[in-house]
Amino acid sequence: MAPSLDDFQGRHGGGVAKRSKVTIVGSGNWGSVAAKLVASNALKLDSFHDEVRMWVYEETLPNGKKLTDVINRENENVKYLPGIKLGKNVVADPDLVHAVEGADMLVFVTPHQFVEGICKRLVGKLGKDVEAISLIKGMEVKREGPRMISSVISDQLGINCCVLMGANIANEIAEGKFSEATVGYRYDRAVAAKWVQLFTTPYFSVTPVQDVEGVELCGTLKNVVAIAAGFVDGLEMGNNTKAAIMRIGLREMKRFSKLLFPSVKDTTFFESCGVADLITTCLGGRNRRVAEAFAKNRGERSFDVLEAEMLHGQKLQGVSTASELYEVLSDRGWLEMFPLFATVHEISTGRLPPSAIVEYDGNSLEVA
Numbered sequence: 453m454a455p456s457l458d459d460f461q462g463r464h465g466g467g468v469a470k471r472s473k474v475t476i477v478g479s480g481n482w483g484s485v486a487a488k489l490v491a492s493n494a495l496k497l498d499s500f501h502d503e504v505r506m507w508v509y510e511e512t513l514p515n516g517k518k519l520t521d522v523i524n525r526e527n528e529n530v531k532y533l534p535g536i537k538l539g540k541n542v543v544a545d546p547d548l549v550h551a552v553e554g555a556d557m558l559v560f561v562t563p564h565q566f567v568e569g570i571c572k573r574l575v576g577k578l579g580k581d582v583e584a585i586s587l588i589k590g591m592e593v594k595r596e597g598p599r600m601i602s603s604v605i606s607d608q609l610g611i612n613c614c615v616l617m618g619a620n621i622a623n624e625i626a627e628g629k630f631s632e633a634t635v636g637y638r639y640d641r642a643v644a645a646k647w648v649q650l651f652t653t654p655y656f657s658v659t660p661v662q663d664v665e666g667v668e669l670c671g672t673l674k675n676v677v678a679i680a681a682g683f684v685d686g687l688e689m690g691n692n693t694k695a696a697i698m699r700i701g702l703r704e705m706k707r708f709s710k711l712l713f714p715s716v717k718d719t720t721f722f723e724s725c726g727v728a729d730l731i732t733t734c735l736g737g738r739n740r741r742v743a744e745a746f747a748k749n750r751g752e753r754s755f756d757v758l759e760a761e762m763l764h765g766q767k768l769q770g771v772s773t774a775s776e777l778y779e780v781l782s783d784r785g786w787l788e789m790f791p792l793f794a795t796v797h798e799i800s801t802g803r804l805p806p807s808a809i810v811e812y813d814g815n816s817l818e819v820a
């Protein structure tokens with residue numbers, strides 16, 4: 453059943469719900485676009501406060517000015533999203549705890565490696581009944597095993613956390629080009645509907661599905677396939693090979709997701725978070741682009757060096773996710789079942805040449 457109009461308006465039991473205050477935790481390329489989407493709706497809709505705070509990991513720009521001051525003066529994130537106005541109601545704040553003060557809805561959107569540290573700083577600082585959503589594509593792996601980022605947020609902060617993933621190259625959405633996205637929720641349809649309402653615009657179409665893990669694993673694992681697609685492009689192997697890599701990658705994504713969480717639904721892979729994100733990432737994402745350069749250099753320049761040179765502060769998620777995934781596959785004795793995922797890690801770390809992307813221990817990548 454689709455969320456009702458009452459869900460969208462935040463009206464329950466006849467009364468009009470209070471206006472929710474939204475804070476964006478993160479201000480990179482996607483974080484800034486998320487702030488722009490949310491800010492445009494916050495101004496239009498009665499269910500949200502006009503002001504949207506955005507926590508900025510403070511840095512000093514080459515001209516000696518603080519990034520936060522420049523964002524607030526020019527209404528533009530000149531480092532991570534140059535040329536795009538965010539909306540006058542976006543207020544950048546370098547103080548994490550101050551930025552979340554009084555917030556009812558938190559949008560987490562930082563590179564995944566920083567989430568645990570951010571959550572540690574937020575313990576005991578949030579109001580009760582705060583709702584969160586994670587736009588972060590990645591996972592955490594510890595000795596106890598893998599944990600999705602939405603669970604890190606939920607467990608550390610004791611709050612519910614939905615996810616929003618999809619075929620969402622940030623710069624395209626910033627220019628108002630039509631895209632779709634998927635909100636994954638666990639139990640509460642009304643909460644999912646409120647997130648859908650907050651993000652939906654005429655050029656950003658959001659669909660809720662009751663499958664947090666499936667949606668989040670799609671967003672996380674496609675970054676590893678994107679690295680493989682970049683290797684193929686760097687070696688100029690052509691479109692058929694790239695399509696094969698995407699097909700095999702999608703199959704490994706589905707197999708891994710269902711092994712880890714048997715509740716993951718087949719249908720989730722046909723949502724924007726699944727096959728559509730895989731396609732856009734393998735065509736136009738940063739992971740693909742940097743992996744292409746890596747393969748062109750025959751692996752002689754490391755991903756760290758290329759990331760710094762090519763992305764100017766933006767972060768890749770695919771290489772670290774491949775490493776985290778490899779740890780899980782080794783621990784569980786699953787390496788043979790995921791030749792593509794395993795090979796991406798072995799190439800990224802220099803153990804295999806980029807050309808190994810279409811081989812696995814001398815065998816075909818295909819595993820039935």
Ligand SMILES: NC(=O)c1ccc[n+]([C@@H]2O[C@H](COP(=O)([O-])OP(=O)(O)OC[C@H]3O[C@@H](n4cnc5c(N)ncnc54)[C@H](O)[C@@H]3O)[C@@H](O)[C@H]2O)c1
Binds near residue numbers: 479620
């Ligand atoms: N950019 C996209 O097109 C896009 C689209 C969809 C999802 N995502 C996902 O969104 C998440 C965030 O990516 P992004 O594109 O907004 O970021 P980004 O890669 O553009 O920027 C990196 C961010 O990390 C911050 N940072 C650097 N060091 C830090 C530290 N020690 N602690 C905290 N923050 C630090 C920087 O200030 C910057 O805001 C990722 O999981 C990514 O996969 C990105």
Ligand SMILES: O=P(O)(O)OC[C@H](O)CO
Binds near residue numbers: 619620675678732769
């Ligand atoms: O640029 P990438 O490779 O980080 O991918 C961006 C988004 O995840 C695409 O949906």
